[in-house]
Amino acid sequence: MRLLTVVLAAALALPALAEKPRIKTFDEAWRTTRDRFYDKTMNGRDWAALKEEYRPLAKKAKTQEELIGITNRMLGELGVSHLVLIPKEAYQDHFVPEMGGKPTPQVGFEAVEVDGKLFVRNLLEGGPADKAGIRRGDRLVRIAGVEAKASERLTAAGSDPGLPWPPLWYVAADGKEPVELVIESKKGRSRTVTIRPEPISMVQASENSVRVIRHGGMKFGYVHTWHFLTPLIYGTVSKAMTEKFEDCDGLLLDIRGRGGSPLVMNAILGLFRTGAWDRPVVLLVDDRSRSAKEIFTWVFMDEDLGPTVGRTTEGAVLGSTFVELSDGSCLLVPVQNAQFYTKGEKLEGVGVTPHHVVDFPLPYANGYDEILEFGKERLEIEVKRRRARAAIAMLLRLVS
Known part of the structure; x- marks a missing residue:
């Protein structure tokens, strides 16, 4: 199961100098949040103390994915929405194309965990999964022969680390090879569905x-x-x-x-x-x-x-804005409370x-x-x- 949208290359084999770009990303995210966050009290949290707590963990991160996970744990301490660090590939390969309505290869559904099991919640209308007969409420049992929750193809569709909602997940696909899924539409009755990812937005x-x-x-x-x-x-x-x-x-x-x-x-x-x-x-x-x-x-x-x-x-x-960091990752940061749209409510x-x-x-x-x-x-x-x-x-x- 992969967090955020993609798994970045492991950095175990890189020289020690590679540690600086990683910790620089953490520092930039902390500093940008301090400077741009809509509430100057930082939602009542000691932002400097949180940096001292999480920075040693960030320095020990062995991969960019791990670093981003640690950074997002820190951001989640503020307990608000629209505050998350997004990997470069996730932002450029998924969010930016969607902004322009550009199709990308997809299986075409999102799942959510209920009582320890994954169930299909949303389907892209006219997408590959929809056309293959997958329906809302189907249980996702296996992905390419691997138990669904343990599959490397299972990818978070994006979530706010500061909110309590369980994340939505999708099955990553490059569009080149079909994906074999084991689906359970009725409890105890499973079937195998092979889906060829297609470009869709x-x-x-x-x-x-x-x-x-x-x-x-x-x-x-x-x-x-x-x-x-x-x-x-x-x-x-x-x-x-x-x-x-x-x-x-x-x-x-x-x-x-x-x-x-x-x-x-x-x-x-x-x-x-x-x-x-x-x-x-x-x-x-x-x-x-x-x-x-x-x-x-x-x-x-x-x-x-x-x-x-x-x-x-x-x-x-x-109200939020995207701030690109020096490594190409993107910080979504809330810059206003947006209550002027709702008469102060x-x-x-x-x-x-x-x-x-x-x-x-x-x-x-x-x-x-x-x-x-x-x-x-x-x-x-x-x-x-x-x-x-x-x-x-x-x-x-x-x-x-």
């Missing part, structure tokens, strides 16, 4: 998610925005509204998952504020909706744009609780999505209410 998965759902004699548009990192996501939502959802009765806007840019957040909010979408909408959120998506949810509720359904959001709401460490809280059991769910199903029921109610109001208004006009 979360932007493409968001585009692939666009569909019309028929429910109760109505037509509902559905789109899942994997993140708010790029205006391409706004384009996906806007295009779906004006084209595929043109004759739909309502909209299910699914913002479960990662955060992103306030600019994208405001652009999508504008579609509802200005009446570009003039029919009922239900917002779907969960405990991994974070950052800009949490602000989006708060504003959506504050402005009474529609019902919200799901789970209390992650509580990871700080603090969401960091708290989250946003939707109007309708829904249970979301994962193990062996067989693809069933309680949040989506409840959202459909709620949207049906909203459409019927709208129709009833329109009928009453017409009747009043006729008798006046």
Whole structure:
């Protein structure tokens, strides 16, 4: 099991001089956090003392991966979101391409640990795993013949060391060789699935998610925005509204998952504020909706744009920036509290609780999505209410 996104080359065979770049990375991360952190009290922690505690451990690190792990343990002591040191390869090979919607070879799902076992939580719509029949709730038993949790291919999808949430994991792939997985969809009944990784991005998965759902004699548009990192996501939502959802009765806007840019957040909010979408909408959120998506949810509720359904959001709401260090690694550091977006209300460490809280059991769910199903029921109610109001208004006009 690998932490962060990649395993960097071991440094055991390097000369002693190689120790300086490693400890320099630690020192730069400590100093940058001291200088840029949004709270000058360092969240009530003695930042200098933490350096003295962790620096000897960093000096003993034998690999860059180990050094980054130690550095992130120190950063996690501040107990906040958006504070993490990201390896150079992870940032350049995964985050930067996603910002531009550039596809990279992927198996196409994320898993989370529940009671010591790994279960598929999220699938990239139209990705290799989705097309291979893997479903939400499937247990990941083995990867390429190795017990899943012990596999070197199992890679953390990124997490805040200062938050208590268990990390999401994905299966690393170079796109050259197929990956053999043992999957358990029902307890005690496993099957082998061979997946050939294909280039895909979360932007493409968001585009692939666009569909019309028929429910109760109505037509509902559905789109899942994997993140708010790029205006391409706004384009996906806007295009779906004006084209595929043109004759739909309502909209299910699914913002479960990662955060992103306030600019994208405001652009999508504008579609509802200005009446570009003039029919009922239900917002779907969960405990991994974070950052800009949490602000989006708060504003959506504050402005009474529609019902919200799901789970209390992650509580990871700080304005942050990326700072590249001298070795090419990248420090994500929070530089503002972001409460000006929410009329002074603090969401960091708290989250946003939707109007309708829904249970979301994962193990062996067989693809069933309680949040989506409840959202459909709620949207049906909203459409019927709208129709009833329109009928009453017409009747009043006729008798006046």
